[in-house]
Amino acid sequence: MATDFDWTRSQFHLPEGMIYLDGNSLGPMPLATPERVARTMQPEWRDLLITGWNKAGWHMKPETIGDRIAGMIGAEPGHVVVGDTLSIKIYQALAAALALRPGRGVILSDTGNFPSDLYMAQGLAKTLGDQTRLVTVAPEEVADHLTEEVAVLMLTEVDYRTGRRHDMKALTEKAHAVGALTVWDLAHSYGALPVDLAGCGADFAAGCTYKYINAGPGAPAFVYVAPAHADVAETALQGWQGHEAPFAFEHDYRPASRVAKLRVGTPPVLQLAALEAALDIWDKVDIEDVRARSIALSERFIAGVETRCPQLRLASPRDPERRGSQVSFHFEEGYAAMQAIIARGVIGDFRAPDIMRFGITPLYIGEADIDAAVEILADVMSNALWDRPEYKVKALVT
């Protein structure tokens, strides 16, 4: 199947006059989403009330949607479950992985990991209170720090600031060679590039759905556990929805089978409907096509910016195989420059200390958008339009 990108673009609301290069932070709204979410309220909640949990299938959505996601990331059916936030799902995966490597104390991660993953690991280490500790090294030094002390290698495949991409397969193999397990954060991978969890031998993974998948603000996360661990892995967050028989209301926890034990509480039915609407678009998309187009658009953007804006220095890897689906540049006044281009309709974002970040999302971004964005960026840079006080006021969320 060749993906029809004119069709995919037609499936989104894209504000007139806006070039949206921030789909790596929050994707735009699919046309179908409002009606799909509305349906969970009218008629479902309105008419079914409590029986909606059975009759509208709400109760099983974390697993049925999990299977849809599994099919997109090279995971086996029955091994992905949806719910909570990415921080919670990373915590569950990490706790489960650590428990499978008793006697080892190190969680190895890198400074390119998303801070929340590091914070959750620090919190878990504190709660465990034994020899467990988080060791964080530079991304390029990860392989060298894989020793037999390492219990778990916890990495985000694609760096949220630079777009630098780890080699998931090679690092997983290296981790296994020293007896460590892996937890992969797919926040900037899922929907951005092909992911093959089973092919890479990944042990655990988690991801979010509000970025490249376009499931909306606060969309739920998901977690994957490999078949080899699914029966033996334990969960630290023993919620009733992860019990083998939640409606038996037993006093003691008995884990549900496989990944279902990583469910926690009552699923967010409205947000799940928005996720389903977003996935319907992905049903007609070949991620290999997305990847090819992402690389072509990224190369075009880099070439344009480097030609027109000599002040900007590429922060992303130059080799497209080593990048995710975003392009970042260093610029000392990056915050103000980003505000200046946002004021001109090109939406990217800024990440401290000096990174201007642009998401490349082929489902709704094309060559004309890239060229227009380069024009505006060149105008802002060549005329130093960023050097105005109004662009230097920091917003709460950047």
Place this chain on the structure above:
Amino acid sequence: MATDFDWTRSQFHLPEGMIYLDGNSLGPMPLATPERVARTMQPEWRDLLITGWNKAGWHMKPETIGDRIAGMIGAEPGHVVVGDTLSIKIYQALAAALALRPGRGVILSDTGNFPSDLYMAQGLAKTLGDQTRLVTVAPEEVADHLTEEVAVLMLTEVDYRTGRRHDMKALTEKAHAVGALTVWDLAHSYGALPVDLAGCGADFAAGCTYKYINAGPGAPAFVYVAPAHADVAETALQGWQGHEAPFAFEHDYRPASRVAKLRVGTPPVLQLAALEAALDIWDKVDIEDVRARSIALSERFIAGVETRCPQLRLASPRDPERRGSQVSFHFEEGYAAMQAIIARGVIGDFRAPDIMRFGITPLYIGEADIDAAVEILADVMSNALWDRPEYKVKALVT
């Protein structure tokens, strides 16, 4: 202010011909909810995209809504935050409370607690891996088991099966007298009866919003931390939204001040809008009026059922002061009997092994509903209509 219950009833969609006595499980949909939720998508998400986090106030909703909830449960502003599920919020509260009582090993709870709370405590004890253990006693024996070994008393104020209500103030005082802290689960309290956390000296509390508050399937939970602990309490789940400066993307966790540190991940914007719509109704409600009417309706229901259905035995306390806002009866064939009355338009639910449970929710239930429900229950019982095979098939969610 005297609450206008005709007005409150007019604010809900109530299916024609249905008497809904299950608002203690999932409340009905307020009329205003679909439009309010739709607004988060159109125009907010559609037009604002990433800037919605600032411009639509999404980012601060967990705290602004938390303050609205605080005002309803006798909590101080700035000491309640919204998010995640009740299981997660209980876990955070319990972990924080335990950390404030080093050297003590016992989490004391009761067999009337909701199982997920017990499961989460078992999971936390396992992760802590030290002397921490969950001790569960009969509800009436809790006070006798408060010893100096107890670190935390973790209770649900109102029993989800029988409606039996603990004396929050007396038990909190007793816990404090032995040096223990308290974690109160308000699942069947918030919106059901007056709650005065500060007046009771409660240390931590958590609750949900999909029952009596009517915020919809999968509505988020909330957590409270008392001012005395707010600055020193730590969180086990160190998510980036609970960091002092989430958008500084530092590598090490620094807790946000007070209850804000109990935020975890990205908030569920659609579900939060449904919560806000539900709270708008509560702005015009005096919980003391709700309590008075709840007791009157409950007494009427008990009297009717005991007169007309001698097969049913009251499972709830007879003294209304010792009950929450539900009435339960024992009946050996309770599951089938509940299916039989549901088939006749009276919606309650069943909890193993033999409890028929009826939620009393004065915002939209009145005397005529209670009388009609008694009629139907009497018909089912006096004619043994429950004794039909179709009523004995177990559903997935009961």
